[in-house]
Amino acid sequence: MKIIILITLISVSFLQRVDYSRFSHATKKHQAECKTCHTVPTKEWSKTSTHPDIVDYPDHSACVSCHRAQFFKGAQPPICSVCHSKTSPRNEARYAFRNPASPLQFKIEFPHDKHQDVIARLFNTRKPGIDLAHAPAQQQNYNNCTICHAPTEIVDDMHGAVAKVFKGAPTNHDSCFNCHWKSQQPVAGDCNGCHKLAAPYNRAEFPTRISSKFMHEGGGEKSNHVLECTACHINITKSKTLRGLKPDVPITACTECHNKEGLRQDVSKELAGIDKNRAFTCVYCHAPNVGSLDPPASHYLIAERPPLKRKDIK
Amino acid sequence: MKLAITVVVLLLLTLPATSGLTQSPTGVLRIRVRVKADDAAPLRGLARKRFFLIPGTLEQNRALIDAIERQPLVTRDCYYRKLDASQALIDWLKAGDCESVYCREVEQEFVAGPKAVPEFAAAFVKSQTEFGGDATGRKWLTTNLDPNIRDGFYRDRQAVISTLLKQSAFPALSVMTDRNGTAYFTDLGPGTYVLSNVVPTELGQTAVSWNCEVQVKQGDLATEKPYLISNKKDRLVKCVGLEKPIPACN
Numbered sequence: 001m002k003i004i005i006l007i008t009l010i011s012v013s014f015l016q017r018v019d020y021s022r023f024s025h026a027t028k029k030h031q032a033e034c035k036t037c038h039t040v041p042t043k044e045w046s047k048t049s050t051h052p053d054i055v056d057y058p059d060h061s062a063c064v065s066c067h068r069a070q071f072f073k074g075a076q077p078p079i080c081s082v083c084h085s086k087t088s089p090r091n092e093a094r095y096a097f098r099n100p101a102s103p104l105q106f107k108i109e110f111p112h113d114k115h116q117d118v119i120a121r122l123f124n125t126r127k128p129g130i131d132l133a134h135a136p137a138q139q140q141n142y143n144n145c146t147i148c149h150a151p152t153e154i155v156d157d158m159h160g161a162v163a164k165v166f167k168g169a170p171t172n173h174d175s176c177f178n179c180h181w182k183s184q185q186p187v188a189g190d191c192n193g194c195h196k197l198a199a200p201y202n203r204a205e206f207p208t209r210i211s212s213k214f215m216h217e218g219g220g221e222k223s224n225h226v227l228e229c230t231a232c233h234i235n236i237t238k239s240k241t242l243r244g245l246k247p248d249v250p251i252t253a254c255t256e257c258h259n260k261e262g263l264r265q266d267v268s269k270e271l272a273g274i275d276k277n278r279a280f281t282c283v284y285c286h287a288p289n290v291g292s293l294d295p296p297a298s299h300y301l302i303a304e305r306p307p308l309k310r311k312d313i314k
Numbered sequence: 315m316k317l318a319i320t321v322v323v324l325l326l327l328t329l330p331a332t333s334g335l336t337q338s339p340t341g342v343l344r345i346r347v348r349v350k351a352d353d354a355a356p357l358r359g360l361a362r363k364r365f366f367l368i369p370g371t372l373e374q375n376r377a378l379i380d381a382i383e384r385q386p387l388v389t390r391d392c393y394y395r396k397l398d399a400s401q402a403l404i405d406w407l408k409a410g411d412c413e414s415v416y417c418r419e420v421e422q423e424f425v426a427g428p429k430a431v432p433e434f435a436a437a438f439v440k441s442q443t444e445f446g447g448d449a450t451g452r453k454w455l456t457t458n459l460d461p462n463i464r465d466g467f468y469r470d471r472q473a474v475i476s477t478l479l480k481q482s483a484f485p486a487l488s489v490m491t492d493r494n495g496t497a498y499f500t501d502l503g504p505g506t507y508v509l510s511n512v513v514p515t516e517l518g519q520t521a522v523s524w525n526c527e528v529q530v531k532q533g534d535l536a537t538e539k540p541y542l543i544s545n546k547k548d549r550l551v552k553c554v555g556l557e558k559p560i561p562a563c564n
Contacts, residue, residue, distance in 0.1 A: 051450045116490050117364065118416035118468060179416060181457040183464070230490065234498040237364075237490040250498075 020070045021078040025105045025197055029066065034191040037062035041188075052181070052188075053173045056097050057083040103200035110194065112239040116230070145229040145236075148175045151216060167216065211254075211285040224257060251298045254285070259302050268303045271295060278313040340501045341530040343367065345509070346540035347495040351518035357546075359495025362411070363515055365524075365543075366475075367499050368508040369484035372527045375508050378481045379525050383556075385474060387514050387521055392563035393467040402431040403463070414465035415456055425452055433463055475512050496540065504532040509543070509553060517545060521560055526553035 024030065034040075041052035049055045063079065064071050070079040080087040083094050095101075149167035170176065177188055186193020219225030230237055232253035239245050251267070259267040266284050273280040274295070282291035297307040347360040368375055390413065394404050402424075410418045423429045425438045437458040442451035444458070456464055479486050489497040509528050514521035522545045543553040 046446055050447065051454070052445060113488065113490075117472075118414050118465070177457075178454045179456060181454060183457055183461055228492045230492045231494070231496070234489075235500055237497065238488060238499070 019078070020067070021081045023082040024200075031197075035189060038191070040191075049172070051172075051174050051177065053177065054097075057094060103202050105197065105200055106195040107198040107201075108194055108242060109196050110242050112236050112242075112245070114240075116237045149229075209287075210290055211249075212287045212290070213283075213285050214254075251296075251302055255302045258284075267299055271299065271303050271305065274308070274310065275313065278310040339503075339532055341504055341532050343499040343502060343507075343509075343528060343530055344540040345489075345491070345497050345499070345543055347491055347497075347543040349495075349515075349517055349522070349545045355518075357544075359493065360491055360515065361493040361495060362417075362490060363511065364488050364490045365497060366479065366486045366488045366510050366512050367502070367528075368479075368482050368486045368510060369505065370482075370508065371506045372508055372525070375482060378478065379508070379510075381478055381481055382510065382512055382525065383523065385478065385513070387561055388467075388470065389516055389521075389560055389563070390467055392561075393470070394463075395563055397462055397466070399463060400432045402429070403433050406431050413471060414468040415459060415463070416465065416468075420452060420455060422452065425455070433459060471513055478512055499530075502530045504530055506530075509541075511555075514558070515555075516560060517557075519560055520545075520557045522555035522557050524553055524555040528553075 037058035038054055039058070040054055041049075042054050042056045045052050045055050060071075063082075067079055070077055073079075076087040078087075084091070085093045085095050145167070148170045152168035173188070176194070180186060180193075181188050214225070216225055217223065232249045234250060234253070235245075235248040255267055258264050270280070270282040270284055273282070279292075281288050282295065285291075294309050295307075300307040345365060347363065347365070348357045349360045350357050368378065372379060390407060391404060394407065406412075406418075406424060407415070412418055420431075420434055424431045425434050434455060437455040438451055440458040441455045442448060445451050445454055487499055487502075489499055491497045507528050507530060508525060510525045511523065514523045524543055526543075528541060541553070542548075542551045543555070544551045545555045545557050547554050
């Protein structure tokens, strides 16, 4: 009996052992005000950043006040490895802040609708001499979505080439603090205004690509794809939160040019290809993984035809 | 057995009639707003304006519509003149049809030189010192502007809209027009709605209010012609705004 109790106690203490090499904001004692540990901006921010920001981990004092015992445990205390890439008293090397290998612990609360009211217009991206299909003759440098979503270079998954495809998301506070630094709520010190504690997750670097051949900077010689973002992403201006938000581009945004009588018939042509051979892969917009699926009803609607499943084609 | 047959027949009767195309249970309303500042001006898309869709008929929303129509209009010019804002700032906002200083990038020429906006120049000096550089100083100069100059007009307008919409029994949806004056309301339950801009839109010497009843049908994917909105009557225009002269500043 005594042995069983002893084994149980040892097992429980083993299971409850805290892994000090992992830091969690969800730990109750880590949920004090953010400024308890983080200084906004970090001291000497100008050495690594062009703008005031949080660019480094908190000082030792933020940890040692509670974790003195763990701090001085052995030659290589596990707690040091939260921030330091080498756990040695003589080495100050730290991971990049924040460590890209660690899961994210906060989700961002960003109401697109509010921001759309004060920004949202096409930045002047017109090249001299190029006349965009829908652009007014005179444009000014309106603040718009590109403040946060700049074109990002990625390795094209189909061709292996580097391509400027999807618009990136902010990776620092530059585009937030230019308004929210000290007067526009939530201000820089009010971290909870935007950062909401969440279950740890790894952010997908880019959204799932459905029409992977689409290029934001493309659209032929006239760069017809360079439009105001909301011309295609029709639901962004009504979105109060990032939860459930998808890029949301209806097929009609494409077919205004790509399936219009007298212009082009890209959708209709590919649907006709499936009529002839049900194994036909739609390749004009899609990579084979998407192009080999059944076309959605919306595509048939655009082509003014009843929807079909590949299996029903003889 | 009879009961089973009855249940099957009832189930079949409740299924939606399908004529080849699968209908979505929700609908889409595509609006296009085209306006003329005056009779001589060309028709243009009304860009970057927010429109609201309020569930219910005009009659059901009568109290709200009356409140919208009674609401006094404070124009952008009047708001900024009352704050003793510089003419350069008023012109800068007007040039971009901006409700706050956030809507346009503040270029170097508006910080220093003959076209400088005094409010921007003063804020830039403070920002330069605070952030230690010209580029960040200029980009972040709004943080050193007086809050009322910065976005007081926008905040007041939002407060008015929010107070008015609280009178609606159902939450209103809203979208903003793109530069062609087009916007989409999606995932709408079928039924009657009131389409409104809630706060009149300034168009040169007049301000326009739109409050129109629209029907939304299920299954519409916005492939049909848009719902045309204008301040001028035309056979294609489905919602004509009520145009009033811009009030004088108090």
